[in-house]
Amino acid sequence: xxxxxxxxxASIFLCVSCEVKPKEIAYGEAACHFCRMTIVDHQHAAQLVxxxxxxxxxxxxxxxxxxxDEIDDNTIGLLLVSDYNHPGKLIPAETATFIISEGxxxxxxxxxxxxxxxKDAERILSEKxxxxxxxxxxxxxLKN
Numbered sequence: 001x002x003x004x005x006x007x008x009x010a011s012i013f014l015c016v017s018c019e020v021k022p023k024e025i026a027y028g029e030a031a032c033h034f035c036r037m038t039i040v041d042h043q044h045a046a047q048l049v050x051x052x053x054x055x056x057x058x059x060x061x062x063x064x065x066x067x068x069d070e071i072d073d074n075t076i077g078l079l080l081v082s083d084y085n086h087p088g089k090l091i092p093a094e095t096a097t098f099i100i101s102e103g104x105x106x107x108x109x110x111x112x113x114x115x116x117x118x119k120d121a122e123r124i125l126s127e128k129x130x131x132x133x134x135x136x137x138x139x140x141x142l143k144n
Contacts, residue, residue, distance in 0.1 A: 042087035101130025
């Protein structure tokens with residue numbers, strides 16, 4: 001009976017510790033997993049969570065994109081980027097709309113910002129200029 005209790009407790013611990021979900025970024029303390037800069041910009045940070053629940057934080061979406069070259073795509077659970085209009089709010093990269101604009105500098109100089117919806121992105125695009133991308137077209141652009 002005691003062994004069953006230990007197995008049950010260990011199973012619960014494993015299930016909770018491997019949960020695939022975003023974790024809050026400790027701005028001003030956490031370092032970018034790719035470039036090692038301290039993450040301070042709430043509008044441009046990004047996060048990758050593996051299927052096992054391990055979290056990798058990035059100071060900019062372009063750092064996360066560059067890091068994707070170093071890992072097996074099958075290990076990825078979540079790819080998240082900050083919503084430019086809601087600093088600190090992480091949104092799925094695959095559904096985000098991206099702008100590359102010299103009018104919006106980003107930490108690593110790629111001038112890349114992400115938005116939760118296309119209408120917000122188009123409004124900022126009309127104010128700041130630049131080019132609009134979805135996740136797949138952004139990956140293609142940055143990998144070439």
